[in-house]
């Protein structure tokens with residue numbers, strides 16, 4: 039981002055040497071996705087912690103299918119290089135742990151991986167779902183992985199990420215879109231996070247015949263708040279992945295909305311999502327496109343005030359836009375055939391909804407409420423083969439954050455494992471992955487896209 | 496009299512987009528006709544997902560036009576998100592321009608010559624062309640023809656300061672030298688139109704427009720532009736008492752006993768803006784699952800001799816409407832909505848008075864009796880030019896979708912019965928365009 043002067047500075051020649059001398063944190067340039075980019079930019083190391091590992095096989099077949107060089111030995115020499123040359127990914131199958139002692143195998147694999155992982159590399163730990171275990175020792179071991187991953191995320195440098203997947207028993211073969219997301223540069227700003235796959239029972243779907251360069255081809259999406267900021271980028275990203283996009287924003291933002299809609303060859307719907315008629319109007323407009331497959335609840339507002347100075351109108355406006363409007367639209371989607379079988383709802387929560395933020399009681403309440411909505415809606419959608427998930431962005435470089443006071447802004451950027459703000463596209467990539475038909479086993483999840491911001495991390 | 500020979504099909508009004516209208520030299524002071532038209536088109540393209548599409552044609556026009564804008568519509572389309580393979584032409588008929596462009600596009604659709612088209616109009620009184628006066632123009636042309644530098648200097652040497660004064664286009668009739676308002680004042684006096692009646696029309700226009708905004712009526716008819724989200728001429732709090740305080744202008748020449756009754760409020764202000772309407776065949780709309788708000792039924796254009804013929808400059812619609820009604824076998828009372836362009840409040844009141852006058856209807860309109868009156872609660876129910884302002888060539892393309900949407904709403908409420916609306920627009924040069932829509 040050109041408005042991140044600090045990042046520009048430490049990445050300039052002279053800036054790099056000064057930053058090195060005085061100990062300023064380096065700001066890595068993150069590798070981001072472009073169509074046609076290979077899944078990984080180099081070789082992968084694939085470890086297995088126990089003889090009972092269930093997912094290594096699936097990971098190996100995906101990697102070899104896409105032509106990635108895979109080694110089991112974390113000390114293996116790569117492509118004529120040495121046993122310390124860089125790798126693009128390190129993946130450890132940590133399913134089947136029977137006690138915390140088994141964690142030593144995970145450590146034994148990851149220690150060399152941490153030394154060898156290249157810039158914007160991907161470290162992925164895959165474990166069982168702790169809640170599925172009844173034995174205290176097993177559950178403890180499974181749960182330990184989360185602490186390991188969150189800590190390793192804070193150690194990994196140069197844009198490398200460390201994330202954890204929990205795979206429900208029996209969901210080993212429902213991982214492809216998720217593996218692709220976490221290994222590719224689409225997850226550039228997702229770090230130190232955990233995601234559960236297959237944990238809402240009754241899911242069904244398939245990744246057969248997916249065109250992974252255009253995974254949303256033939257699908258129709260609605261994006262609210264699409265006039266600018268994150269929403270505009272979501273519209274473009276969904277379009278890039280093949281979707282037809284209906285762009286929604288308030289009438290007063292109609293000119294910017296029209297630009298987004300025309301940029302993505304979609305249509306513009308000027309609509310205040312809090313209006314009583316909003317759900318009906320939305321479904322009616324979607325009828326023009328033959329129905330809806332994807333709904334992205336991105337529109338959101340902040341009306342920051344200390345709780346001591348809060349008033350009812352401000353409070354209600356935040357709850358109405360950020361939460362009530364989404365609930366009303368979801369009700370209408372559930373009740374209507376316009377929202378197709380296999381549909382996807384993706385909503386935007388926030389770091390503030392998880393960790394809280396001074397001055398943001400209303401906003402934090404609304405964004406935490408979004409998470410509750412996701413929890414409760416996920417099982418309701420199963421009978422439509424549909425899913426609902428949320429992204430919780432951290433500090434994302436938008437007009438909103440550009441207007442923050444310098445101190446707050448710099449803290450927002452630097453106090454994270456990535457030592458920088460994310461870009462709207464980082465949020466958009468995550469949304470686009472949730473929106474894929476092939477992500478059918480990912481339901482009821484909240485994923486932070488925050489470069490592992492230290493706030494509430 | 497012959498009745499209408501039926502057209503092969505009726506053009507559908509699918510939807511529309513306009514930019515908010517701005518009082519002259521205000522929000523759009525730096526926008527050109529081309530800028531405004533391009534933006535209005537892009538908003539329409541976005542609303543109906545038409546980026547990159549080739550439409551049958553786009554027809555637009557402006558009253559105040561720079562000579563470089565000879566291909567105004569084509570340039571706007573080339574700058575828009577429509578396919579560059581969309582043909583265009585410009586049309587100019589003073590304030591009737593964009594009702595006339597609607598008629599042209601609708602006719603081609605009805606005849607099956609095109610399947611879709613955009614009718615529109617645009618005007619700016621802020622970025623108006625300034626011309627040099629004829630003396631200066633002759634000197635400059637002579638200098639241009641000169642073969643040598645000395646010749647150029649010689650030609651320019653003949654210039655006198657008085658010749659350099661520019662000519663700014665004025666709202667004046669070339670054949671009478673009278674401002675349009677002066678003409679309207681004469682008509683008002685001739686028909687004895689009171690100040691109060693004019694102010695009532697004005698207050699109603701503002702109130703109706705404000706109510707329409709409040710209920711979100713324009714949410715799918717308008718896209719903000721240059722920071723404006725509403726017509727900035729709108730005075731939602733305008734009252735009869737407030738308007739009564741304004742000083743009248745335009746003393747009616749030749750009517751020594753009549754008072755001046757026209758004010759800045761009950762006359763439309765100079766305004767900048769652009770408006771577009773998307774028309775199509777029912778089939779084209781159905782293929783795209785697009786709505787059909789209403790159909791374009793028929794239209795009539797009339798002209799009157801206001802120079803020698805003792806008729807008011809803006810009275811042509813008075814003649815056009817009965818001809819249209821007769822052709823369609825309808826009476827003045829057969830409409831659910833009446834959209835009369837409020838050039839001046841007095842203009843529409845004079846028209847209504849004339850229709851109630853047996854002598855006028857017999858002698859001028861050739862009718863057996865008066866055309867009569869109609870329920871005024873159906874008049875301009877979403878506001879009209881006194882409140883929105885009046886960018887001359889854009890007004891028709893503002894009114895057509897307003898009426899189409901009103902009809903669509905009423906028809907949705909009432910089920911299957913046909914609902915019908917009448918549009919009337921008077922224009923400089925003693926012309927008038929009127930049309931019927933149905934849903």
Ligand SMILES: NC(=O)c1ccc[n+]([C@@H]2O[C@H](COP(=O)([O-])OP(=O)(O)OC[C@H]3O[C@@H](n4cnc5c(N)ncnc54)[C@H](O)[C@@H]3O)[C@@H](O)[C@H]2O)c1
Nearest residue numbers: 263265267268287288310311336337338388431433434436
């Ligand atoms: N930028 C960040 O760092 C950040 C961090 C966490 C979460 N978020 C969330 O991401 C989402 C997008 O944020 P952004 O930074 O792009 O904000 P933004 O203000 O740039 O964009 C939000 C858009 O939503 C629209 N909107 C607001 N109320 C609406 C309504 N009632 N109906 C329809 N549209 C409405 C606005 O007009 C605007 O175009 C929001 O939900 C926000 O809370 C942003």
